[in-house]
Every structure is written in structure tokens, then in C-alpha cells.
Amino acid sequence: MNMRYLAFLAIILIAGATFAQSKLKKTQISKEVSVLLPQDFMPMPDDGIARKYPASTRPLAVYTSPNGQIDFSVTQKPSQFKEQDLDMLREFYKANLLERFTQVDFIRQEVTQVKGKDYLVFEFVSNLADERGSSNLAPVQKYSIMQYTIKDDKLYIFTMHVPFSMKNDWQQTARDMMGSINIK
Numbered sequence: 001m002n003m004r005y006l007a008f009l010a011i012i013l014i015a016g017a018t019f020a021q022s023k024l025k026k027t028q029i030s031k032e033v034s035v036l037l038p039q040d041f042m043p044m045p046d047d048g049i050a051r052k053y054p055a056s057t058r059p060l061a062v063y064t065s066p067n068g069q070i071d072f073s074v075t076q077k078p079s080q081f082k083e084q085d086l087d088m089l090r091e092f093y094k095a096n097l098l099e100r101f102t103q104v105d106f107i108r109q110e111v112t113q114v115k116g117k118d119y120l121v122f123e124f125v126s127n128l129a130d131e132r133g134s135s136n137l138a139p140v141q142k143y144s145i146m147q148y149t150i151k152d153d154k155l156y157i158f159t160m161h162v163p164f165s166m167k168n169d170w171q172q173t174a175r176d177m178m179g180s181i182n183i184k
Contacts, residue, residue: 024176029061029074033156036180038173040066070170072160072177079155086111086120086148093120093148101126115182120148123175125164143167145178156183 024036044052044062053059053073062073081089090109097104108123128140141164149156158181162170 024173024180027063030076032151032184033060033074034182035072035074035158036177037063037072038065038177041070041072042066044071069166070160070162073158075157075159077155077157079150079153081150081155083118083150086118086150089148090120093146094122097122097124097126097146102129103127114147114179117149117151117183119181121178122146125167141165143171143174145174147178147181149183151183 023039025039026034027037027041028034041063044064048064049059049062052071053062055075057075057077059073059075062071064071090111094106094109103126105125106122107125108121111118111120113119123145125141125143128142143162143164143166145158145160147158158178160174160177162174
């Protein structure tokens, strides 16, 4: 009886690990940008992007998991900086992240190469508390990777957000995705 129970648990664990490590496929974001994304990620519709990303600069593309909990986005903005300025920009973008969230615990913050191109990378866990005072909502906790690079007077920002409860299942996949970014 115990062996059946253990076999059943093993099957569930293997299935869960397989689900988390979705097979990645090449996705063409724009004429210049491609990335490997999980096969089941779908483009977010325009109204969903407008609701979830109400910034002045609309993302170039947003892809989301079937349950809508995991997002990958690409934003492109004009920039006066050059790729070699990324190290200098690190403190500016770090301060921006610290301002945006209630708490940020950095896993990585570095300039690294992806496919021969320099990227400023922030990998972190964040908490966003509802500080309006009238709410008892628990803080929203997320695991994220953000990568910045500059090419031809354009700043590219690649962002991956995962609920913290799914971090261990998705961390390697998120790193693989971010490591697959290609800009022509």
C-alpha cells in the first residue's frame, strides 16, 4: 500500500517538474528581436496590456502563461545613452526598482553578456504592500528578472514576473528565456 502511495507521489512530482520546465520555442517579437518562450505562452491582447501595463510607453509585446500569472514583456524606448553606459546606469535603474517596490531582495545585479551583447541584469524578489492604510491585504510578492540593453539609440527592457510561490519551479526557465534574447 505504501509503495503505491510513493509511486503516485513520484508521478505527481515528475509531472509538476515537467509542467514547470515547459518546452521553449523561438518567438519573433519584432523584426529585430526574438526570444525563446514557453510553447503555451500567448500574446496578451491590447486591452489586457493597457490594464496591466498603464505606463506612458506601451510595451512592444507582452506574453503570458495560460493562467495569466506569469508575464514576459519587451519595452523599447528612445535613448541618448550607448551600450557601454550600462554599468553607469546600474545605480539609476536600481534606485528606480527600490522606489517602485516596498522591499527588494536582489539575487543578481550585474552587466553580463547574452549572445555577445551587454545587458544590465536585475534578478530579484520584491514585495509590494498596500500602504493606503485602509486595507489589510497581504503584500504581493514576486520573483522577477529585468534586463536592459541599448542598441541604435533605443533602450530595450525585457521583464519576466513570476509569483513568488512559483519561483523555484520557474527560476531556471526564466533564466533560460532571458539568456535566449537575440537582437539583430
